[in-house]
Amino acid sequence: xxxxxxxxxxxxxxxxxxxxxxxxxxxxxxxxxxxxxxxxxxxxxxxxxxxxxxxxxxxxxxxxxxx
Amino acid sequence: xxxxxxxxxxxxxxxxxxxxxxxxxxxxxxxxxxxxxxxxxxxxxxxxxxxxxxxxxxxxxxxxxxxxxxxxxxxxxxxxxxxxxxxxxxxxxxxxxxxxxxxxxxxxxxxxxxxxxxxxxxxxxxxxxxxxxxxxxxxxxxxxxxxxxxxxxxxxxxxxxxxxxxxxxxxxxxxxxxxxxxxxxxxxxxxxxxxxxxxxxxxxxxxxxxxxxxxxxxxxxxxxxxxxxxxxxxxxxxxxxxxxxxxxxxxxxxxxxxxxxxxxxxxxxxxxxxxxxxxxxxxxxxxxxxxxxxxxxxxxxxxxxxxxxxxxxxxxxxxxxxxxxx
Numbered sequence: 001x002x003x004x005x006x007x008x009x010x011x012x013x014x015x016x017x018x019x020x021x022x023x024x025x026x027x028x029x030x031x032x033x034x035x036x037x038x039x040x041x042x043x044x045x046x047x048x049x050x051x052x053x054x055x056x057x058x059x060x061x062x063x064x065x066x067x
Numbered sequence: 068x069x070x071x072x073x074x075x076x077x078x079x080x081x082x083x084x085x086x087x088x089x090x091x092x093x094x095x096x097x098x099x100x101x102x103x104x105x106x107x108x109x110x111x112x113x114x115x116x117x118x119x120x121x122x123x124x125x126x127x128x129x130x131x132x133x134x135x136x137x138x139x140x141x142x143x144x145x146x147x148x149x150x151x152x153x154x155x156x157x158x159x160x161x162x163x164x165x166x167x168x169x170x171x172x173x174x175x176x177x178x179x180x181x182x183x184x185x186x187x188x189x190x191x192x193x194x195x196x197x198x199x200x201x202x203x204x205x206x207x208x209x210x211x212x213x214x215x216x217x218x219x220x221x222x223x224x225x226x227x228x229x230x231x232x233x234x235x236x237x238x239x240x241x242x243x244x245x246x247x248x249x250x251x252x253x254x255x256x257x258x259x260x261x262x263x264x265x266x267x268x269x270x271x272x273x274x275x276x277x278x279x280x281x282x283x284x285x286x287x288x289x290x291x292x293x294x295x296x297x298x299x300x301x302x303x304x305x306x307x308x309x310x311x312x313x314x315x316x317x318x319x320x321x322x323x324x325x326x327x328x329x330x331x332x333x334x335x336x337x338x339x340x341x342x343x344x345x346x347x348x349x350x351x352x353x354x355x356x357x358x359x360x361x362x363x364x365x366x367x368x369x370x371x372x373x374x375x376x377x378x379x380x381x382x383x384x385x386x387x388x389x390x391x392x393x
Binding site: 042045054055056057058059060061062063064 | 173220
């Protein structure tokens with residue numbers, strides 16, 4: 001059985017439906033190399049975005065100011 | 068050159084210009100702290116709720132799950148180290164998925180809940196918060212799957228948009244946290260109390276590592292602490308360790324050890340103690356604490372039978388089972 005939340009080792013890439021099927025079956029404890037029938041991946045996330053995120057974080061302060 | 072201090076987690080990293088915090092993904096850019104993985108997950112999946120594990124929260128439903136790189140712990144046994152022990156730029160796969168896209172996709176995939184999980188959602192805090200806020204407005208549930216190593220002020224703010232959490236308590240001694248996780252236990256326990264106070268449904272996981280945290284002092288100690296501080300109805304998941312990352316010298320946890328630990332936790336007064344990562348172990352189903360009726364029968368991550376009545380009540384005695392069911 002796949003340990004808790006450990007599927008990311010194979011699945012740090014966006015899964016297609018084949019991966020999802022493999023996961024679901026693995027969840028049932030059934031080994032599978034299925035290559036089939038699942039519709040598209042969850043979402044249409046574009047890999048490698050061109051723009052760079054510059055979201056400012058919350059909860060920080062300059063070092064010279066007391067916390 | 069302005070050094071900044073990140074106040075998100077108990078590390079209080081002092082980060083020089085151009086540097087990153089211990090988590091690798093919070094970067095000082097000319098005196099501004101930047102959350103570099105905002106909208107940039109590296110792992111997106113649909114999981115069963117039971118995988119989180121959350122056993123008393125909408126059982127049997129799919130949960131949209133995402134993670135970015137980074138973590139503020141460095142556990143020697145990390146199961147997701149390729150994701151957690153890297154910065155965003157080191158990942159082979161990074162996706163462009165701003166909060167509104169995550170929520171829209173979760174809805175399109177008919178997921179009623181979103182999990183912030185896999186690595187450590189605390190370190191991509193701003194992404195979690197923004198997504199959770201939108202998800203809540205859209206009527207979705209938010210679940211935090213975390214080690215809970217966060218300061219109180221940001222945690223309280225996060226709790227306002229969280230519905231459930233599974234907090235991975237790594238062990239029950241400061242020595243264990245220091246040696247194995249490069250962290251400390253006290254803030255995690257404080258965080259659990261804060262979540263309870265804020266009304267988040269909380270379940271706790273303890274990964275049992277042979278010879279490291281499977282002694283009665285730690286298992287009983289944690290169970291008693293949960294009983295006293297969180298309540299006897301707080302589910303505790305005892306998970307089986309498998310060799311990973313820098314702890315491949317140890318064997319998987321013997322099932323007997325897990326069952327022994329489960330009995331200790333039950334003896335400490337907890338009503339719901341589950342054994343995870345072992346299929347068909349006898350400790351994965353839910354029973355009514357009042358009359359012992361089998362309420363939810365599980366096999367691995369699959370629910371075989373759910374006998375709960377509307378509102379999560381036991382069909383025999385009618386008492387409500389603690390949790391969130393509808």
